[in-house]
Amino acid sequence: MTDRSNTLATIRDNALWMRRQAFTMVHKAQLGHPGGDFSATDIIATLYFGVLRFDPTDPRKPTRDRFVMSKGHATGVLYTALCKAGYYPESWLETYMGPGSKLNGHPNRQYLPGVEANTGPLGHGLPIATGIAIAGQIDGADFRTFVLTGDGELQEGSNWEAAMTAGHRRLNRLTVIVDRNRLQQGQGTEETSSLDPLPEKWRAFGWEVAEVDGHDHAALLEVLGAEPGEKPRCVIANTIKGKGVSFMENQAKWHHGVPNDTQYAQAMEELV
Amino acid sequence: MAQAAAAPQSYKDCRNAWVATVEALAEADPRVVVVVNDSIGSSKLNGFAAKFPDRTVNVGIAEQLMIGVGAGLANGGKIPFVSAAACFLTGRALEQIKADIAYSGYNVKLIGQSSGIAYGELGATHHSIEDLAWLRPMQQITVIVPADAWETEQAIRWAADHEGPVFVRVSRTPVPDLDVPNRSFRAGKAELVREGGDATVIANGTTVHLAAAAADLLKSEGIAIRVLNMATVSPLDEDAVAAAAKTGLIVTVEEANICGGLGGAVAEWTAANHPVRVERMGFDGFRTTGSVEHLFEEAGLTAEGIAARLRAALGRT
Ligand SMILES: Cc1ncc(C[n+]2csc(CCOP(=O)(O)OP(=O)(O)O)c2C)c(N)n1
Numbered sequence: 001m002t003d004r005s006n007t008l009a010t011i012r013d014n015a016l017w018m019r020r021q022a023f024t025m026v027h028k029a030q031l032g033h034p035g036g037d038f039s040a041t042d043i044i045a046t047l048y049f050g051v052l053r054f055d056p057t058d059p060r061k062p063t064r065d066r067f068v069m070s071k072g073h074a075t076g077v078l079y080t081a082l083c084k085a086g087y088y089p090e091s092w093l094e095t096y097m098g099p100g101s102k103l104n105g106h107p108n109r110q111y112l113p114g115v116e117a118n119t120g121p122l123g124h125g126l127p128i129a130t131g132i133a134i135a136g137q138i139d140g141a142d143f144r145t146f147v148l149t150g151d152g153e154l155q156e157g158s159n160w161e162a163a164m165t166a167g168h169r170r171l172n173r174l175t176v177i178v179d180r181n182r183l184q185q186g187q188g189t190e191e192t193s194s195l196d197p198l199p200e201k202w203r204a205f206g207w208e209v210a211e212v213d214g215h216d217h218a219a220l221l222e223v224l225g226a227e228p229g230e231k232p233r234c235v236i237a238n239t240i241k242g243k244g245v246s247f248m249e250n251q252a253k254w255h256h257g258v259p260n261d262t263q264y265a266q267a268m269e270e271l272v
Numbered sequence: 273m274a275q276a277a278a279a280p281q282s283y284k285d286c287r288n289a290w291v292a293t294v295e296a297l298a299e300a301d302p303r304v305v306v307v308v309n310d311s312i313g314s315s316k317l318n319g320f321a322a323k324f325p326d327r328t329v330n331v332g333i334a335e336q337l338m339i340g341v342g343a344g345l346a347n348g349g350k351i352p353f354v355s356a357a358a359c360f361l362t363g364r365a366l367e368q369i370k371a372d373i374a375y376s377g378y379n380v381k382l383i384g385q386s387s388g389i390a391y392g393e394l395g396a397t398h399h400s401i402e403d404l405a406w407l408r409p410m411q412q413i414t415v416i417v418p419a420d421a422w423e424t425e426q427a428i429r430w431a432a433d434h435e436g437p438v439f440v441r442v443s444r445t446p447v448p449d450l451d452v453p454n455r456s457f458r459a460g461k462a463e464l465v466r467e468g469g470d471a472t473v474i475a476n477g478t479t480v481h482l483a484a485a486a487a488d489l490l491k492s493e494g495i496a497i498r499v500l501n502m503a504t505v506s507p508l509d510e511d512a513v514a515a516a517a518k519t520g521l522i523v524t525v526e527e528a529n530i531c532g533g534l535g536g537a538v539a540e541w542t543a544a545n546h547p548v549r550v551e552r553m554g555f556d557g558f559r560t561t562g563s564v565e566h567l568f569e570e571a572g573l574t575a576e577g578i579a580a581r582l583r584a585a586l587g588r589t
Pocket residue numbers: 033035036037039071073120121122123149150151152153154179181183184185241255309310333334335360364
């Protein structure tokens with residue numbers, strides 16, 4: 001096998017493992033946001049196992065690539081990725097949302113290695129990532145900064161303040177990935193406060209834009225791994241909320257729905 | 273999201289009182305509108321939205337906009353009830369609350385859902401224990417923390433009638449109805465829950481029934497504790513605090529940060545006007561993850577925990 005096909009096989013295997021682990025954690029805790037975990041799984045697996053440069057034994061190494069998880073509610077996918085990436089042992093996953101656990105309902109960088117920002121309130125990740133990228137620009141550093149936002153999350157004005165600044169400063173080592181699953185908490189984004197035409201919005205703010213199937217590892221690897229251009233890059237990843245489990249796909253109620261034992265068993269049969 | 277702590281059947285989720293009341297108000301007054309941030313479900317407003325689609329303004333996930341829109345709706349003659357998770361409603365839009373509502377004097381009702389640490393497991397970003405400290409210095413806003421479903425309804429009705437900004441906390445942590453006979457809600461006035469002269473507990477919200485249970489425990493030990501329900505944190509019922517100070521010891525109890533909320537208000541007022549020993553119970557900073565029950569226990573917010581604090585302060589261990 002070539003390097004690239006090895007990488008793709010690793011991404012595929014890890015994405016499957018992440019979905020199964022995340023759903024097991026949500027089932028045990030009877031809490032979580034599995035719909036948004038599953039729409040983001042392939043994106044995050046591609047980043048951690050195909051794109052980002054990091055050293056789990058030195059989580060704050062200055063030269064590391066940064067990943068900022070702006071949609072902080074999707075901890076099932078983030079925590080399983082960081083675990084598989086080697087930041088902490090699998091046993092930690094079992095404590096998810098338990099009393100005093102390091103694995104909060106939303107990530108905490110002060111006690112969880114690999115986390116860059118304490119997100120949860122939406123619309124914080126891109127401003128922080130913009131600051132990281134400005135620091136890198138000042139230093140002429142070669143690390144890259146990636147940030148994943150939800151699509152509903154883009155209704156927060158803070159994102160557009162950051163988009164304007166990043167475009168203005170031509171922060172070309174900054175990439176935002178929009179998890180475009182078209183659902184927010186209660187219903188569709190287009191029924192709530194529409195985002196379309198989304199690529200045009202980002203372009204107007206000075207970004208280069210790529211659209212990709214957010215569940216196609218090869219396509220994701222291609223676009224996320226591509227060398228930086230002249231401008232900050234926005235990758236609109238078209239995804240399916242709840243991807244991988246038939247009864248969860250495209251269902252708003254699985255935003256923070258949690259499985260009963262039967263649903264859990266069925267999901268485990270499908271996630272193979 | 274966070275599951276409420278296991279509670280007896282008779283305990284009530286105050287959000288049900290909130291929706292029943294706002295629906296009744298909207299039936300009676302066409303000026304009543306609700307403004308939400310993708311929070312129709314978490315505010316239990318699905319029924320309201322179905323009944324009054326044109327009076328349900330869902331601005332999306334955009335709290336600063338939500339508050340500005342609330343101010344604009346008030347300008348246009350509406351009575352807006354802006355309803356969102358208390359943490360985002362207050363924290364994210366604090367300057368809009370200050371400038372657009374308090375300072376501009378707009379008649380907007382702020383309804384803080386799932387307040388306190390109701391979102392236990394979701395962590396400190398989602399806990400709303402700083403809200404009272406943030407809002408209290410804006411004296412134009414009446415700040416109310418109802419103790420149960422009945423008082424939630426009364427506070428929402430009072431807010432609708434009152435001309436001026438009001439913040440009402442709505443708890444999702446189930447609470448029992450307070451066992452106080454012949455109640456009548458008076459904004460800005462404390463409610464006597466238990467009489468006693470050895471010390472006074474001043475509580476509000478979800479902790480009032482715990483304080484009453486603590487007083488009942490201590491009664492059997494010969495200790496007489498007065499318990500006040502101080503639902504209105506701002507303006508503070510100074511007469512009730514002055515009378516409490518005469519009992520020689522005040523313990524404040526709240527599902528909030530001990531800095532700046534009810535405990536802060538009582539400590540400030542007594543230090544300036546009627547020095548007395550004040551002990552503050554609540555949360556002393558960001559809490560870790562854990563169930564509501566766990567976080568209450570950790571902070572001593574149980575009948576036994578409050579009783580223990582009183583015993584210790586009275587030297588009756
Ligand atoms: C400032 C803020 N307002 C509201 C919320 C509550 N909330 C959590 S997730 C969510 C929906 C997010 O939708 P989207 O960004 O599309 O995420 P995804 O579909 O990927 O889960 C909302 C409204 C929040 N976390 N932060």
